[in-house]
Every structure is written in structure tokens, then in C-alpha cells.
Amino acid sequence: MSALHKLMYQRIIFCHKCHLSMFVGVNRRYFYHLVKHTGINKLLILLAVLGLISLYPSSVSIMSTKQVSLASYVTEEEYKQERVVQSILKRFTDVEKEDVSKLTKTIVRHALDKKLDPKLVASVIVVESRGNPLAISEAKAVGLMQIHVPSWSDVVDFTERNPFDPEVNIEVGTTILAHYLRHNKDLESALLAYEGSHDPTQSEYASKVMAIYHTRVP
Helix, strand or coil: CCHHHHHHCCCEEEECCCCEEEECCCCHHHHHHHHHHCHHHHHHHHHHHHHHHHHCCCCCCCCCHHHHHHCCCCCHHHHHHHHHHHHHHHHHCCCCHHHHHHHHHHHHHHHHHCCCCHHHHHHHHHHHHCCCCCCECCCCEECCCCEEHHHHCCCCCCCCCCCCCHHHHHHHHHHHHHHHHHHCCCHHHHHHHHHCCCCHHHCCHHHHHHHHHCCCCC
């Protein structure tokens, strides 16, 4: 018997995964068993992945930190806006660190939905409440954006929608701000209308908002 013959037919095994008996050696059934049910399978997969990476590095790559963080955002523009808003909130409010991210996303989503600059909305929130969702003024304005409940109760059913809920408050607040921006000649007059100022010459509200708005952030 030749050496090759001995190699091919030295013993018979049964594979419980393949449910087949086979000769150990150089033959098709045993090769199929090795590829499918042994460590050779993992090695071949690894080689295939490495080959794909080398041939198409742009499609299969180890993502950079920025790319990974972008994965949770719809667009890169939103990613940039969230960084700006987050910087404003961290610098000018007392919002807890664990709440900043959620609040940032809410601000950016509603601002962009109303075609507002998220940084402007964040600046209004800083001046109005310093990020306190439970803030209440003497004039019965409430929440992050200090929604004046008596003025808007005919438009928004506050018995059904909680104005202390940041999601609701920012949605309503950005709607009101967008309304004033459409119906006033410039940003300053729109901000004064949002404040409800009766004497613009005596109000520092707009200048306070604009000071935050023009702050340089990373």
C-alpha cells in the first residue's frame, strides 16, 4: 500500500455535526468537514475579512472616534449643532451632566424642525430658566423656555400636555419663537415679543440672549 493510500484511508470517523462518516485524509467529504466544523472555518473567515478590508478599506474600516459618534445622528449637521448646544448648556446652566445629552438632542430636534438655530434656542433657555425644567415665574411662565401659560392656553391644552415636561415645553417654546421670528422685522424685536416686553427700551432680555448666542464655543 502506497504512502498516499495509507494517508487517505488510515481511519474512519463519524461527525455528529455533519451526520456523516468519512475517511480521514485527502478527500472531499473530510475537507468539507474541516472547512465547516473546525477551527479552519474561523481561519478562512478571518482571511476573507482581512482580504475584504485590504481591497475595500473605505467600506470596511475601523471607524474613528468621530465616525462612531456620528453613527447615532441622522446628519453631520445635527452632530455639529449638538456639540454647540451641549457646550452652551455645560457652560451656562446647572443641568446635571447625565441630563445634558438628552436635553441637547431635544433642543436640536425641535429647533431644526422649526427651522431655528439650535444655539439660539439654547441661549433663550439659558436666559429664561438656566435649564431648570421646573422653573416658575411670578407671571406664571413655566419650564425651560418659560411658556406663559395664560397667554397660550387657548392654543395648547395644558391639561393634556405637561408644560414641565422638557419635550413638551421645548416643542411649544420653539413654535412660539418661530412665530415671533416670522412676524417681526428682526431678531431683537422677535426676542422682545417672546419675552412679552411692554417697554423694549427698558428691557435687557434681547441683549442677554444675544450675548449667550454670540459666545464662541469649541
